[in-house]
Amino acid sequence: MMRKRVAGGLALVLAGVTALAACSGGSSSGGGGTSSAPGSNGSIGLLGQFGHVPAMAAGPEHAGTITVAAPPDSAPTWILPMVTGATNSVYTVPEFDYQMYRPLYWFVNGVEPTEVPAMSLASDPTWSNGDKTVTFTLKSAYKWSDGQPLTSKDVLFWWYLLKAALKESPANWAPYTPGLGIPDEVASISAPNSSTVTMNLTKAVNPTWFWQDSLGSVQPMPSHVWDIDATGGKAITDWATNPADAKKIYDYLAAQSKSVSTYATNPLWQVVDGPYKLTSFTPSTGAFTMAPNPAYGGPHAKVESSWQSVPFQSDAAEFNAVKAGSIDIGYVPLTDVPQIASLASSYNEFGYSDFGWSYVTYNFKDTTGDFNNIIDKLYIRQALAHLENEPGYIKAFFYGAGGQGFGPIPEIPKSPYTPPNALTNPYPYSPATAASILKANGWTVVPNGTDTCAKPGTGTGECGAGIPAGTKLEWNVIYNTSPAVIGEQVQDWASQAKTVGITMNLSTSNFNYMIANYNDPSSPKTVNKWAMEDFGGFTNSTYPTTFGVFNSAGSSNVGGYDDPQADKLITASISSPNPDAVTAEAQYLTQQQPSLFQPNPDDAFGTAAILVWKKSVSGTPQSFESLTQAYWNPEYWFFTK
Amino acid sequence: MVGYILRRIGTSVVVLIGVSFFIFALLHAIYPSPAIDVLGARANSALIAAWNKQNGFDDPWLVQYLHYMGNLVRGNLGYSYKLNQSVTALFGGVWARSAWLSGVSLVLAVLIAIPLGVYQAVRRNTVGDYVATGMAFSVYAMPVFFLGLILIQVFALDLHWFSFQGSQSSSLLSVVVDFHGMTLPVVTLTLLTVASFSRYMRSSAMDVLAQDYIKVARAKGLPERLVLMRHLLRNACLPMVTLIGLSIPTLLAGNLITETLFNYRGLGLLFYDALGNADYNVLLAYTLIGAVLTIIGNLVADVALTVADPRIRLA
Numbered sequence: 012m013m014r015k016r017v018a019g020g021l022a023l024v025l026a027g028v029t030a031l032a033a034c035s036g037g038s039s040s041g042g043g044g045t046s047s048a049p050g051s052n053g054s055i056g057l058l059g060q061f062g063h064v065p066a067m068a069a070g071p072e073h074a075g076t077i078t079v080a081a082p083p084d085s086a087p088t089w090i091l092p093m094v095t096g097a098t099n100s101v102y103t104v105p106e107f108d109y110q111m112y113r114p115l116y117w118f119v120n121g122v123e124p125t126e127v128p129a130m131s132l133a134s135d136p137t138w139s140n141g142d143k144t145v146t147f148t149l150k151s152a153y154k155w156s157d158g159q160p161l162t163s164k165d166v167l168f169w170w171y172l173l174k175a176a177l178k179e180s181p182a183n184w185a186p187y188t189p190g191l192g193i194p195d196e197v198a199s200i201s202a203p204n205s206s207t208v209t210m211n212l213t214k215a216v217n218p219t220w221f222w223q224d225s226l227g228s229v230q231p232m233p234s235h236v237w238d239i240d241a242t243g244g245k246a247i248t249d250w251a252t253n254p255a256d257a258k259k260i261y262d263y264l265a266a267q268s269k270s271v272s273t274y275a276t277n278p279l280w281q282v283v284d285g286p287y288k289l290t291s292f293t294p295s296t297g298a299f300t301m302a303p304n305p306a307y308g309g310p311h312a313k314v315e316s317s318w319q320s321v322p323f324q325s326d327a328a329e330f331n332a333v334k335a336g337s338i339d340i341g342y343v344p345l346t347d348v349p350q351i352a353s354l355a356s357s358y359n360e361f362g363y364s365d366f367g368w369s370y371v372t373y374n375f376k377d378t379t380g381d382f383n384n385i386i387d388k389l390y391i392r393q394a395l396a397h398l399e400n401e402p403g404y405i406k407a408f409f410y411g412a413g414g415q416g417f418g419p420i421p422e423i424p425k426s427p428y429t430p431p432n433a434l435t436n437p438y439p440y441s442p443a444t445a446a447s448i449l450k451a452n453g454w455t456v457v458p459n460g461t462d463t464c465a466k467p468g469t470g471t472g473e474c475g476a477g478i479p480a481g482t483k484l485e486w487n488v489i490y491n492t493s494p495a496v497i498g499e500q501v502q503d504w505a506s507q508a509k510t511v512g513i514t515m516n517l518s519t520s521n522f523n524y525m526i527a528n529y530n531d532p533s534s535p536k537t538v539n540k541w542a543m544e545d546f547g548g549f550t551n552s553t554y555p556t557t558f559g560v561f562n563s564a565g566s567s568n569v570g571g572y573d574d575p576q577a578d579k580l581i582t583a584s585i586s587s588p589n590p591d592a593v594t595a596e597a598q599y600l601t602q603q604q605p606s607l608f609q610p611n612p613d614d615a616f617g618t619a620a621i622l623v624w625k626k627s628v629s630g631t632p633q634s635f636e637s638l639t640q641a642y643w644n645p646e647y648w649f650f651t652k
Numbered sequence: 653m654v655g656y657i658l659r660r661i662g663t664s665v666v667v668l669i670g671v672s673f674f675i676f677a678l679l680h681a682i683y684p685s686p687a688i689d690v691l692g693a694r695a696n697s698a699l700i701a702a703w704n705k706q707n708g709f710d711d712p713w714l715v716q717y718l719h720y721m722g723n724l725v726r727g728n729l730g731y732s733y734k735l736n737q738s739v740t741a742l743f744g745g746v747w748a749r750s751a752w753l754s755g756v757s758l759v760l761a762v763l764i765a766i767p768l769g770v771y772q773a774v775r776r777n778t779v780g781d782y783v784a785t786g787m788a789f790s791v792y793a794m795p796v797f798f799l800g801l802i803l804i805q806v807f808a809l810d811l812h813w814f815s816f817q818g819s820q821s822s823s824l825l826s827v828v829v830d831f832h833g834m835t836l837p838v839v840t841l842t843l844l845t846v847a848s849f850s851r852y853m854r855s856s857a858m859d860v861l862a863q864d865y866i867k868v869a870r871a872k873g874l875p876e877r878l879v880l881m882r883h884l885l886r887n888a889c890l891p892m893v894t895l896i897g898l899s900i901p902t903l904l905a906g907n908l909i910t911e912t913l914f915n916y917r918g919l920g921l922l923f924y925d926a927l928g929n930a931d932y933n934v935l936l937a938y939t940l941i942g943a944v945l946t947i948i949g950n951l952v953a954d955v956a957l958t959v960a961d962p963r964i965r966l967a
Contacts, residue, residue, distance in 0.1 A: 083912070084925045088736040096691040096699055097733050182691065182703040189698045271737050293822055294737060295745030296917050327801070328915035331816040334809055523683070523930050526693040533688055533700070549694070559694060566696035 059414040059423040060122075061362030061613055061621055064636055068629035072314040072649040076300070077628060079645070080329050080341035081106075081322040082618045086297020090280055090289075091268035092230035093169070093176060099185035101617040101641040102297075106320065108230070110301055110643065111283040113309070115147070115166075115229045116222070118553040119642040121633035122424040124366045125553065126223075129310050132161065132231065132284070133208075136222050142215040142588050147226070149206045152308035155233050156283045163202035168234035170200055171250050172264070175257040183265070188559070191585070192216075192225035217592060220585045223554035233282045237264060275299070286311055286646035287318070297322045303646070311646035312630060318645040326618070333358070339628050340638075340648075342620035345496075345612055348410040354623060362613030362621040363639040364414035366424050366555070369548035371488070371501065371607035376531050376538045376571040382486050384477030386542070390452050392604040396438035397445040398507040399500075401610045408499045412613040412621055418601025419557045421611055424640070428555055428591075430598035437602060446511040454484065454512075461485050462512035485514040486542035489529060492519045494619065497545050500609060515543070522546050531571040538571075548611070550641075556584040556593050561605050572605040617641040627651050653958070657951070664947040671943040672724075672936070676717045679932060685709040686930030690734060707733055720936065730933030732926070739937045742922060748824045750918035753910070754902045757838050761845030762896060768846065769853020770885060773861055776854075784850065792847040800840045800913040807836060818916030837914040841907055845899075852895060857888040890961055897953025901945040 081102065089098035092112035117130035128135070136147040153161045173194055176183035189195060199211045212221075238246050240259035250257040267279055274280060274292040281288055286309060287301035303315035323329035326344040333341045336357055343351050343360070351360060373386045385391055396417075405413040414423040420433045446456050453466030453474040462484040464474040474482065490501040498519070505515035520529075525546040528534050549560065559565040562581040563573040580596040583589060601608075615622035615638055622638050627650055634647035683689065687700040687709065695703075704710045708719065723730060729739035772781045791799065808816035818837045819830035827834065860866060861884060869879045908920035919938070926934035 084928065086735070088734065096695060096703060098736055099692070180702040180706050181698045182706055185691075187699065188696055269736050271735075272741070294741070295822055296820075298820075322917075324915045324917060324921050325912035327797075327913055328817060331804055331809070332915070335816045337816075523686075523689040523928070527683055527686075527688050530688070530693075532697070546693070559696070567694045569693070 058425070059364065061412040062360035064361045064632040065359060065629075067631050068651045070651060072312055072629075073652060074314045074316045075650045076317040076319050077645060077648050077650070078319050078321050078337075078339045079643075080332065080338050080616065081297065081320045082329065082342070082616050082620075083322075083324055083326065085617070086322060087299070088271065089268055090274055091264050092232060093173060093183070094185045096182040096185045096187075105641055106643045107299070109285060110287040110645070111280065111285045111289065111304075112230045112232070113153070113285045114227055115231070116227045118223060118227055119637050119640045121636035122363045122639055124424060124426050124551070124555075124640070127633075136218070136226060138218045140211070142218055143212045144209065145212070145218070145221065145226070146207060146209045149208075149231075150308070151206065153284055154306050154308055155235075156281070156288060156304045156306045157233075157236070158306065159233070159235055160205070161231060161284055162205045163208045164205070165231035165234050166208045166229060167200060167202055167251060168238070169230060169232045170194070171254075171257045172232065172261045175254060175261040176265070178254070179258070179261075186224075186228045191558075192221060193228065196221075215586065215588065217583070217585050217587055217589070219590055220554050220556060220593070224552055224556075227553070231284065233284070236282045237279060239263065284308075286315070290317070301645075307646070309646070312649045314649055315646060316649055318648070326620075333623060336625075340622075340624040342615040342618065342622055345409060345412060345619045345621065348412055348621055351621060351623075358623040358625055359635075360621055360623045361635060361639070362412045362615070363636065364421060364423050364611040365550055365614040365640060366421065366426065367548055367550035367611065368416050368419050368421055369545075369609040369611055371490075371504075371543050371545045371609065372529075372570045373572070373606055374529075374531065374538070374542050374544070374570045375573060377486075377540075377542045379539050379542065380486060381478055381482050382542045384475070385482070385484065385486075388452070388475045388478075389603065390448050390475075392607075393438050394445040394448040394511075395508070395513075395607055396604050397441045397448070398511070398513075399504050399607060399609070400440040400507065401436065403440070404496075404500050404503065405610050408496045409610065409612050413610045414613075415610050416608045418597055418604075418608055419561070420551070420555050420597040420601075426553075426555065428594045428597065430594050430601060432598055432601045438604070440507075442507055442510050445508075449484075449511065457512040458510055460512050461514045483514070484512060485516070487516045487518060488543040488545070489518050489520050489525065489541050490545040491522050491525060491547060493521065496612065496619075497547070501545050504607070520544075526569075530569045532566055532568060543607075544569075545609075548609070554584075554593060556596060557581060557600060558585055561600055570606065574603065574605070577603065577605070614639050614641070653955075657955070660947075660951050660954075664944075664951075667947060668940065668943055669721075672721065672940055673717065675936060675939045676720065677713070679935065680713045680716075683930050684713070686932060689930040724940075729937040732931050732934050734926075734929040734931045735934075739933050742934065743919065743937065743941075745822070746918050746922060749819075749827060749916065750907075750911070750920060752824065752827055753818070753834070753837060753841065753916065753918065754907060756834075757841035757845060758896070758899055758902070760838065760842045761849055762892070764842070765846045765849030766853050766885075766889065766892065768850045769855075770857045770880065770888065772850065772854040773857030773888075774880065774884075776858065785854075788847040788850055791843050792851075796840065796844055796907075796909045797913060799843065800836070800910060803836050803840055804913075816914075818911075818914040820915070837910050837916055840914075841910055849892065849895065852891055853888065856891045857884060860884050860888045863887070886960065890957060893956045893960055894953045897949045897956065898946075900949030900952065901942050 085102035087103045087107035089095060089103050092108055094104055113132050115133045117127045120127045132153050133147040133149050136145045138145055149161055149163060155161060173184060177187060181187055196213050197210050198213045201209050203209060238260060240247060240263045247256045247260060250260055267277055271294040275289050283304055286304055286307040288304050289299060290302045291300040298320060300317060300319045302317045321338060329341055330344055330347050332338045375383055375387055377383055401415045414421055417436050418433050420426055420429050422434055449456050449462060453464060453472055454462045455465040456462050464478050464480055464482040466473045467478055467480045469476050488501060491497050505517055508515055525544055528537050529541045529544045531538055558581050560567045561572050562578050580599050583592040584596045612619040613621055628648055629651050630647040630649060634644040637644055685704050687703045688695055691699055691703055708716055731738050732742055735742060768784060772784050775781050804816050807813045814835045815833040819827040819833040821827055866883055869883050908924055911918040911920045923938045
């Protein structure tokens with residue numbers, strides 16, 4: 012189970028094996044449901060949900076310590092709210108860091124990737140100067156736990172430390188993309204008053220993208236406490252004007268953040284603006300406990316509970332804990348979903364897909380057997396999509412717990428940017444249709460054999476440019492062995508392809524090797540070693556542009572997809588004022604099929620699983636639903652007795 | 653004896669250097685830099701280049717190797733860029749837990765397997781022998797994961813006699829006295845080891861029973877108890893000494909499957925996670941320490957053999 016997920020909301024992020032590409036899931040209690048109803052209350056009728064989230068208990072609320080399962084290899088390894096590339100994960104950021112240091116904006120509302128204004132530290136930004144100036148105001152309700160107000164100075168403090176960090180190394184801030192967003196596209200920053208921050212940008216940007224991808228990553232820091240370069244040192248006040256001093260402060264804070272064993276005892280980390288303070292941390296396991304921050308200014312349960320993250324070394328061990336009833340909030344690994352009915356008397360259960368996509372990557376640069384000229388034909392990609400049986404995979408491999416995905420924006424969760432063709436499969440499973448498409452484009456279809464190009468040329472009914480007569484529809488596909496559902500899907504797809512004469516030669520690998528070696532930008536020497544690969548997938552940020560993945564110059568454009576129209580649309584998503592730009596981008600990519608988009612399994616705690624929680628624990632429905640999106644909101648939870 | 657040990661130590665140093673070079677070269681052949689594994693597939697080239705520079709992966713690999721060895725000589729096992737801790741601290745936090753689990757299981761297995769093997773040899777082809785053989789084969793053939801799951805289901809989830817997980821305490825003393833938590837993992841490992849060791853012991857004891865000195869001892873009228881204790885047991889145990897010596901590295905290696913199944917943080921799991929994260933320094937340190945313990949285990953076994961059997965001469 013390999014988990015290479017990184018924090019959502021930090022631009023498009025890698026989901027990896029455990030999440031999007033993994034899975035299983037069945038529906039003993041409603042899996043694979045298709046009832047469609049508003050999900051705003053999160054409790055009933057969500058499209059594709061597994062189980063359900065009951066309404067919040069109406070009786071008295073009781074405090075206590077709520078135990079919450081932490082999946083294997085999920086120990087937080089960083090605490091400074093400026094996460095490094097190496098330490099970035101959903102367990103270090105949303106689960107751990109965000110409990111103490113809130114981001115300016117909170118972008119997960121239950122299962123939906125939309126903002127929760129009440130949980131955002133600042134009011135929504137306003138734009139001026141032709142989308143070149145952005146201004147936001149901090150809310151007065153939020154304060155530091157030592158009673159000091161949260162001010163614009165704290166945002167500026169974060170900003171100047173970020174500049175110092177990035178000057179040392181671009182790897183010092185995980186969301187950083189050179190030349191894009193914060194900080195490179197910000198010409199100047201100022202604080203007109205104690206609650207207002209203004210940024211002047213170097214050029215006009217898409218306001219929604221900048222808000223959700225860039226401003227959403229800002230985490231104010233308590234400048235009145237952290238403006239030191241040594242323990243017990245004097246305050247350094249010129250960090251805004253003296254980069255050397257900003258560097259000293261950053262270096263000191265980063266060094267403290269590396270001291271994992273002192274997380275719970277270092278006074279620095281006890282000044283927070285989030286709902287919790289860290290009270291214990293075990294470096295060897297990553298176990299930690301957090302207690303409520305009485306000064307927290309955001310919404311929370313009437314009676315606040317502490318919560319304890321309980322690490323497990325395997326999914327099997329975690330499931331044993333659930334069966335033993337020793338954990339309040341945990342998960343059922345998707346492979347164990349058939350056993351979930353046995354928990355019905357003591358646990359609530361809920362499953363929902365993560366917001367992202369799983370996919371088989373096509374290598375548009377592989378010249379072996381003229382594959383590059385084959386795969387750049389839209390009709391070929393459409394035929395391949397018709398050979399994928401997504402409902403069948405969800406039923407057979409996910410046990411019903413998953414959602415379909417036809418493009419970079421999945422069918423579920425619902426997003427404001429979901430295009431129409433993400434809701435109805437534009438290329439539904441139909442081998443007969445795939446065969447017809449091939450025949451109509453000059454291929455001799457040999458069921459269970461290997462198709463060949465019979466009509467070379469670029470005219471109607473011919474194979475297309477660069478495909479000589481006799482070219483075979485045969486190539487290799489490399490897939491990740493973990494989780495097993497990746498292989499199950501690829502094997503079935505290859506089997507279906509064979510029925511229409513497409514030969515896929517399958518081989519296995521592992522995630523690390525694949526993303527390092529079957530990767531056109533980072534490993535050009537192996538460009539002809541692979542035609543297709545399935546390593547997992549990506550989690551979208553709230554604003555689901557595929558910038559970096561499907562634009563021709565994207566650093567994660569693993570298969571070298573190169574389409575001027577896609578480039579234009581993707582660029583528009585981040586630079587045009589059009590609020591619908593990212594929808595247009597997703598619609599085009601769904602139609603163009605730059606890769607084979609696959610169904611997504613249900614997710615909990617950043618791993619392929621069904622969420623379960625004891626019936627003695629309650630809270631707002633959204634606070635449980637958000638765990639399927641790898642966002643933790645324990646401040647809403649309480650015991651009912 | 654002293655000369656022999658010194659020679660073995662000298663040879664071991666050469667072997668260790670060879671192992672370190674081989675492992676280092678192998679890791680670099682597979683992953684010249686783990687940057688993209690650590691930073692994720694979305695990492696851009698600037699991020700990767702900066703990370704490589706930060707962590708010394710932009711140097712030629714031979715330079716990296718020499719740098720690593722230089723630190724190693726000074727007792728610095730490196731830093732885990734993924735876990736944000738020194739490798740020494742990471743190992744220090746869990747090695748005793750793994751050693752305790754493996755060590756207790758090993759001792760118990762030896763204490764059970766040796767008399768069991770002798771019993772089976774002496775009473776070979778009896779009902780007792782058949783039952784013990786059948787049980788040993790069953791357990792030996794059973795995947796440790798499956799055996800552990802059965803024990804958890806029966807003794808933890810159904811009967812509630814023991815905990816479904818090993819001790820979660822970070823204090824070794826608490827681990828040692830946590831019978832509720834540690835019984836099932838220890839039993840799981842012990843059963844598997846007994847199944848293996850008892851078969852060796854049975855074969856060895858049967859060989860010894862056929863030796864002339866056993867017949868002479870019996871012919872002299874020596875009580876059977878003394879025949880078994882004085883003549884059979886000591887000689888039959890000689891192959892076990894080698895086996896036990898070879899088991900010493902497991903004190904470090906931990907038992908990955910048992911540790912993960914029983915939610916028991918140990919070295920095995922640390923290594924497994926490091927593999928998934930391409931965490932070079934943890935992998936290197938673990939492999940090197942494993943090599944050291946393998947060499948020590950062999951050395952201890954050889955020396956123990958000379959003590960157990962004076963006929964063996966060390967050149």
